[in-house]
Amino acid sequence: MTAAISVRGLSKHYFLRHDSDWVSPTLRDVLSRQLRRAARSLAGRPAQTPSAPSEEFWALRDVSFDLAHGARLGVIGRNGAGKSTLLKLLSRITEPTEGGFELNGRAASLLDVGTGFHPELSGRENVFLNGAILGMSRQQIARRFDEIVAFAGVERFVDTPLKHYSSGMYVRLAFSVAAHLEPDILILDEVFAVGDADFQSKCVGKMNDLGREGRTLVFVSHNLGAVEQLCTEALLLDGGRVAAHSRDVAGVVHTYLSRAGAAAVEWRNAGAEFAVDWFTPLRFALADADGATLRRTARRDEPVFVEIEAEIADYDPQLRVGYAVYAETGELLYWSEHTDGAAHEWPRLSAGRNLLRAELPRALLNEGSYRISLLAGLDEGDWAVHPGAGGPSVTLDVHGGFGDSPRWTGRRPGLIAPLARWTRAAAAAC
C-alpha cells in the first residue's frame, strides 16, 4: 500500500536581511542595482554581486517521513522548530527550497478558523464562501449546509450578519465548516484550542470520526494532551529537523518534554549587555524549590522562582526590577515588580551585587509554554531593560499538576487557568 503522504528531504529557507525592507525591496533598490550593474558592464568591469547583509535561515531542513493512509500524525516541537513551515509546505501555501513531497489523495488544510469570513455577510453567505475557500464545491456545501449549521448550533442566526455573532458562535461556525470537509488528507493547525469545553470535546469526537473513516490527518499542536489522545504517531521537530518520529506517541511527547527544558531557562550576561550605571543584569533564570536552575517542565502546583542577579554600580532609589510573563502566542499576561508589596516589605537593593528571587504564583498558569522576560527601570520612565524588547528572557513549560480535583486533568481553554475557591452560599430567602 502506498503512503498517503511521502516527504523527502523537504527544506525551506528564508533570507533574513538585516535592514527593514527585506520583505519587499523597493523599486528604487532594484532599479539602482540594475543601473549600477549596467554601468559596471559598460565600463568593462566584471559584475560583482553586492553583498547585502543577509542571513540564511533554514526554517525546515531535510525532513523526510512517510505516513500511511488513515494514520493520524501529531507534529510537536517548540516555537520556531518548523511546525508551521511544515504545514505551510504540505498545504502548498509556500514552496519548498529543496526536496519535495507527494500527497496521495485529495488534501485540505486548515491553518486558521474562518479563513475569508467577512463580518458584513450573513452566516449563510460565509459558510458558502469559507467552504469554497477550503475547496468544497457549492453542491457539497449545500448538501451539508444544515448539518454544518446544526453542528455549530447557530440555526437561528444563519441569516444574521456575522458581525453580530458572539466570538463563540463565530468560532463554532468556522470550525463546523471545516469539520465537514471530506478530504482524504486533512492538514490541521491547532484550531480547536478554541471554544468552550463542551464544543472542544465535540471537536475531538469529530476528529476521531475522521480517523475512523480512514482519513489521514496531520495535526500540529502545543496541546500535548490532544496529540496523545488523537494521534496514532508523533513527529518531533527541533530546529527544523526531525528529532523523533514514532508510533509511540507518549514516548515522543516524553522526549519533547525532557528536551523542552534544555532551551533558554537561564540567561547570563555575555559582556556588558543592557548595562547602565544603576543596573546591569548578570543572570536571569528559573529555579525550582531547591534553588537549582529549572531545566525541565514544571508542574502547575510546584514552586518555581524567577532569579534576577544584577550588579548595581550607583544605586538609584527609583529603581524597580521585575519580570513580565508572556503567553506563547505573545500576549502579555502580567508584570511583577519588586516594589509591588507594602514599602517595608520591599527587598532592599544596594550598590554591589544583588540577587532577587520571586516565586511565581502557583496554580495560575495554564498548561503550555510561557516566556518570562526581565524588566528593570526607574520610576521616572527610564528603562535599562524593557520587557519584550529583546531583553533577557527564559522559557517556562508547564505541564500537569492541576491540583486535587479528580475532574480537572487537562489543559483548559484560556491563557491562564487559576485555581479559584468555590463555596456554596446560603440561598437568600425571598
Add this chain to the structure above:
Amino acid sequence: MIQPGALLRVEAGRFAGGYWQELWQHRELAWFLARRDLLVRYKDTALGVAWALIRPLLTMLILVVVFHHFGGFSGQGAAYPVLVFAALLPWQLFSSAISEVGNSLLQNSHVITRVYFPRLVLPLAAMAVALVDFAVTLALLALLMLWYGHAPGSAIFALPAFMALAACTALAAGIWASALQVRYRDVRLILPFVVQFGLYLSPVGFSSAIVPDTWRLLYSLNPMVGVIDGFRWCLLGQPPYWPAAGLSVIVTAVLLATGVRYFRTVERTVADLV
C-alpha cells in the same frame, strides 16, 4: 474514498502540474469572492449602488466641460457627452481593473497565507466585479444614446469583440499591477498616477482623430487607443484607424501573456511576501 489520480507531487523549483485544470476547479471560489466583494462594497454607504452611476456621470461631465466647452473640441458628428461616455465605458473598466485587480493579492493576504488555491483566482474574481460595474455603465450609455437619439449602425455587432478586447487589456494591466505590487510596494503609489495620466493620454475626453497622422501609429501603442476607437466605431459609427486596432490586439496579447507568466513566478513566493 481515495481517488486514483489524485496524486499531487510537489518538488522544489518545479511548477506543480495541472495548474489550469486546478484554476478551472476553483471557478466557484472566484464566483464567491466576487459575490462577497459586490455584496460588501456598497453596504453602509448612503447612496448605495447609485455610486456606480454617479462616478461615470461626473467624470463625463467634467471631461465634456473641459474639452468641449472650454477647449472647443468637436464630437466628430456625435453629441459630445455620448462621444465621451462611449470611451469612458472601456476606460472605467481599465482603471478599476488596475486598482481593484491590482489590489487583489494584497487585499486577500490573510487568505493567501492560510489556504492554497491557484492565486489567479483572486485577480479573476476582482475582474468579475469590475465587469459588473461595466454592465451598469453600459446600461447607462444605452439610456444616454436614447436621450440624444443616437441609433447605432450595424457595427454594433462588433461590440462584443471589442468588449472582450477591453476586458483582456484591463485584465492584463490588472495582473501586472497585482504581481508588481507584491514584489515592490512602491507600485502601489505609482498606480494612481498611471490611472490619472492614462485618462488624458488615452482618447477619452477627445476623439483620437485629432492626433496628427504621423503620430497616430505611435499613439496607438497605448492599447486603450484601439479599444476606445473600437467602441466609438461600434456605438457611434466613427471609423477607427485600423492599424491602431490591430496594434492594440497585439500589445494586449503580449501584455496578457507576459503578465500571466510574471504572475505565476510571483505566485510561488507570494505567501512569503504579503
